[in-house]
Amino acid sequence: MIISHPRRATISRHEQFTLAQQALRRCDRGIGLLALGASLILGSVIGLIWLQPLFAPIPASIAIPLTSIGIGTACLIAGWRRYAFSRQLQFATTIIDAPIIDCWIEDAFEGEPGVIAWELTITKPDGKEVRLRQAQLIDPALIATWQQSTTVPVRYLPANPTVSALAIDTL
Known part of the structure; x- marks a missing residue:
């Protein structure tokens, strides 16, 4: 059950949910996502270089690290946006x-x-x-x-x- 106390025109439940999601993203400084993205990319690149000769005939040995690199890149982008927002907020006076x-x-x-x-x-x-x-x-x-x-x-x-x-x- 939602306890809501509208002041002006009542906002829809969808807009409440959207605003709450934005508020949750805004309170995170993005450091965790930056670390996760960097570790996924680094681990995948090391895995491709080091382990690839062992599993050369298996197609999944390339697909899994490439997928991890894509996920890591997405984490880096999201983490950087959150970090940049928190840095800008420090200058908001x-x-x-x-x-x-x-x-x-x-x-x-x-x-x-x-x-x-x-x-x-x-x-x-x-x-x-x-x-x-x-x-x-x-x-x-x-x-x-x-x-x-x-x-x-x-x-x-x-x-x-x-x-x-x-x-x-x-x-």
């Missing part, structure tokens, strides 16, 4: 109050984390207005606290507003 869209406890993930979603509205230097819906994981015990609020302080990177997080250290 501009703070703005963003309206809370919804607060809920996500039961689709292990540990049932609390999620708070906000809508960040930024006016770019060229005059275009950008609206971004983003979310962050919070302690489920804090859901009741955020139910009473209408806005949340968000720090973001002006050059790239998709890099944003709550500007509260107690989470």
